[in-house]
Amino acid sequence: MSDTSEMxxxxxxxxxxxxxxxxxxxxxxxxxxLLIGGFAVNAHGYSRATLDVDLMVVATENIFNMVAEQVExxxx
Numbered sequence: 787m788s789d790t791s792e793m794x795x796x797x798x799x800x801x802x803x804x805x806x807x808x809x810x811x812x813x814x815x816x817x818x819x820l821l822i823g824g825f826a827v828n829a830h831g832y833s834r835a836t837l838d839v840d841l842m843v844v845a846t847e848n849i850f851n852m853v854a855e856q857v858e859x860x861x862x
Contacts, residue, residue, distance in 0.1 A: 801825075804839055818844040 812819055821829070824836025845853070 808839070808841065812843075817849065820844075 808819070819841045820826075821840070822842050823838070823840030824834040825839060827834040828836075843849070
């Protein structure tokens with residue numbers, strides 16, 4: 787992850803900064819993702835109002851197992 791002094795904060799909600807935050811977190815960890823949902827539709831020239839950013843994360847077995855462990859811990 788980049789130095790926090792250079793990193794965009796979550797309180798800065800412009801669209802470009804939201805995507806920058808996502809890239810700052812996922813890229814250094816080697817996590818691949820795809821933009822899906824309303825913003826992906828908009829990127830292809832169609833208009834779709836949306837207030838959230840939808841991502842599909844390409845999960846390795848290690849990432850899947852980490853998430854599964856966290857979900858299981860929440861059940862206890």
